[in-house]
Amino acid sequence: MYSIKSYTGLLLLLLFAACEKETNIDIANRPAQLVVLGELNQLDNGLVNLSTSVFSTVNSGFTDVEDAQVSLFDQHNSLIEKYTYKGKGNYTGKPGITSQSYKLTVDYKGKTYEGMTAIPSAFQLDVKDLEADYIDVGINDLSPETNNYIFELLARNYSVDRYYITQGQKVKVNSEAELLDQLSHNPGLQVGRDTTFSPESRKILISTIDTRTENAKYNELRDLSGRIFLRDKTFNGGGTTLEIRFHETEFKTENMQITLSVKSVTPEYFNYLYAMDLQQAKSTTGSLDVPLKGNMNNALGIFGGCYIQRIIVKK
């Protein structure tokens, strides 16, 4: 209908054919700051990654810092150890001890950067129920101290290589048919499999409707979030169960191990991770206004302490 088109066009012209304006603010020239990102828990080796702010197109990422000295001190300011550089900006040390406080120092280009953290008290973790699209996670909060829990489901791909041994050597088979063929000729053949895990994990998107969690209480990170945040206000010193939902296709994926990871973290670490997730959620809607507060003096980032428990829920 011609008149409709004409009028629609006119209205578009009048109302909506308005201009758009872009303002670009260059941040490349901002002075690069040291970025300290690390975690210390009772299970894994201590890990600190050093880099600088400002994205480097040459490196296709942020520039790693390789020539710093990273040291860990106890609550009495006694040196525990110096971290070892492992490449890609990563420095590692020993696992921490539950309920201990620590100080991390980074000496870099003549300056010392410090951050304090602690590993919170222990808790118990178990899986109460596991269905196709949800998992009931049991927490036994053992300590009357305040605990801040973070729940994650981590997926890691792996590959399986089948082999048989002949003359003391592993011979990889390329297919099940090939293996069966070898076994038919030699029934006593020694066979085996090698499982190779990807060095990278990914967070499975999870959700909850439990209003005790920050996610549902504030309704900001409730659906399809990478983490669930729960303070122990309602069950401090006791037990509780949290239902975590996920898409049912996640557990149907082959060659993918899924681990339930629950951390009790320091308040600073809890707030940092919440703000970081909020940053990501809001940035998709064109808003970059969430402040992020770390715990390193004069440097960006965080050195977070946590007590961690993991359960593999899908092998």
Next chain:
Amino acid sequence: MTKGNKISFFLFLLLSPVLLFGQRQSGLLSTPIKLTERKGSLSYFLNQVEHVGILLTYNPENIRMNRKVTVSNKINTVGGLLEEILRSESVKIKEYQGKILLISSPRLITLSGIIKEEGSKEVIIGANIIEKSSGSVATSNGFGFYSISLEKGDYELEITHTGYTASRIAVTLGDENLRKDILIRSGLDLPELKVTASNEAQNNINLRGDYVDLETAGKLPSFLGEKDIIRAVQLYPGVAGNNGSSVNMLVRGGNTDQNLVTLDDISIYNINHLNGMFSIFNPDVLKSVDFYRSDFPSKYGGRLSSVLNIRSRDGDMEKYHGHATIGLLYASAGLEGPIVKDKASFTINMRRSWLDLLGKEKLEDAGLFYYFTDINLKLNYIANPNNRFYMSAYLGNDAFRQKIYTYQDDQSLNFKSTLKWGNKLVAFRWNRIISPKLFKNTTATYSQYTSSLNVGEAVIGEAPARIYSTVKDLGVKSDFNYYLRPDLKLNFGGGLNLNSIISPLPYNEIIENTESNTTNALNLTAYLEDEIKIGAHAEFIAGLHYAGFISNGVSYQTLQPRFRFSYQLGKKQALAASYSRMSQFIHQFTINDFSIPTEFRIASTKNIKPEFAEIFNLSYRLQAGKTSSFTVEAYYKKMRNLLALRTGQDITNNALAPKLEDRTINGQAVSKGLEFSYKQDLNWLKFQLAYTLSNTTGTFKDLNQGKSFPLNQDFRHNFNLAVNASLGKRLEFTALWTYTTGQHVTIPKNIYKNIDDVLLGTNTASTSPSYVISGINNYTLADNYKVDLGLNLIRKFNNGHQRTWSLGVYNAIADPQARYIYTTIVTQENKIRITEDIKIRIVPYFTFTYKF
């Protein structure tokens, strides 16, 4: 000063003028006296005074000696006795050289009545009645009532009002009070502009508030040619919001929810049509608009930053009039006239957008189906000279509908999504002239605002089929004006209001046992205000507004003092200083100017305290000749318990906490500024200039790490210039230039690696780096400006009919504010990109109006 002392001090100030006639009792006046009789004539009691040995000097002819009086038991001094028995006599009591003089004051006779427009009998608000020899001035109130007290004699009174021919009437005041309704003639040729609200007459430069000149406002260029009174208000100094193409009002650092907007005394919660591009106020309906951003009259309360009081036309008591207008967006028509000549009249006005009439289906497919309707109806009836009744109603609706296609189970589905919002307003009013000095206005109001989003039976995620937001107000109040003495007027009154607020839960809210978002509240108000003339040049206004609020088992009682002192420097200059305290119990959060059901309101609770503002204002006004006026004002405004959305709460994307209290945090703000305005009114050229220099910052404990930051409504410079030039009898040229400092936005100052990349071992170029912000609103966009141009072609016919073509270009030259702002990090380019979307430019318009 303790709280109790403060209250006592305020009460003293408030009541002191009433007691001004109270004589200080010393010397002879404090002489004890014993009365054997408590009832008797005046002459009896005067004799009793002389019996205690006090010499009285008086003229018996000036005192009603035989008048019977009863004296209270508390009287035990001569002074007390004389005060009590002579209170109703025009006598001053004075001690002089060992005797008491009873000095006769001339008896004052009160002239009162209603000021009306000749012909239509429309009552005139804010007209001045001046008696030059005594310098007495009275101003007609919101219903045209005036009261002026003068000595017996013959007078020539001058009645002035902008837009009306100054007229003189002769009156003779004898022994009795006189009731006289006064008719004044419009000085304008244009019938539609006969009634204007500006009472800024040249002989009254000592004004509270601004009275919007509807005549000038009606001629300015406008978006799509549709005149809007809010756009005229946006031109006043201290008001920002003009540069975003919407009808926002950000008054002196206040937010949009801090404006009390009333139509015929009915509070309105949402004034928007078409995504905030127009207000609901049909310009053809308006009689008067007064606007306060400081010096708040004590009768107003409930909002922090401004009061916009709009009155609609009553309707011609003599003849029928009408008009029809068609423009690019809507058509309107109106009719007014007598129901019973000189007794009852009506006005009815309708507006309707007409885009949807071109084809519903096609427009729904294109996502452009939109319409709005407005109906204004007002009836009034004069029962007798002292009683008048009004009924006014408004019904307005907006609807936006689009067809949405989706796939479910491999089947293509389509459904209609309808967004609706609208107001229903009704008021019944009773004006009663109780005595020549006492006027009462009683109003019962009902206001309902509803917005809803209906997606029919389609299921989108967990969204319910319909979500809605409603606010209902049911109220009754009485206002009194008591013209106690020529130098003292009292305004007092009170009322109660029942509020019911329903806010929607978030779309995805399916949590059981959540807090109900329905809130009921009871508002109680009472006020008392004195307007005292001190000598020939000074005036002092002292008022106290009480507001009580009860909701959710919590009650708040607030006392809000209001003071204003003004001093006139000759006839051309006036200085004024004022203090106002305001409180607000209902807080509203909306996406900027766009009302969809995700808007929500929060009533004060135990944890959410009422918001308070204290405003200090200094002003200087100069009337330079008959054609120009200049005003400069300085203000300091402090706001406490302000509410802001918690970081992460996002109305646009429906990321809202189920519990209303979890959505907000509180803090405080300070706004300060200097405002200049200049008006020039020549025969052929009118222009109005306003400039504001201001600064508004807020401090919220849980925002910006507790540090102060500029609020969204902070605009350092705001400049407006409106020009209206008559180029011959039939042609008028209008232009409007606006310049504003750019909006604040929050942007990162740095970016860095995401900790998940480290812990999960990805350690590669992250697509979502973390970022650092140095503070909220840490970047100011480029300044905004716009120029609107318009032409009005007017043809008047011999039969009184009139035809008007309005042509023009809105935002002819412009870099206006954007409707939406997005920010992204462009990692590869190391840039923060701010995208300002929908900056409306170059919108031509035309409208055609025929009036009869």
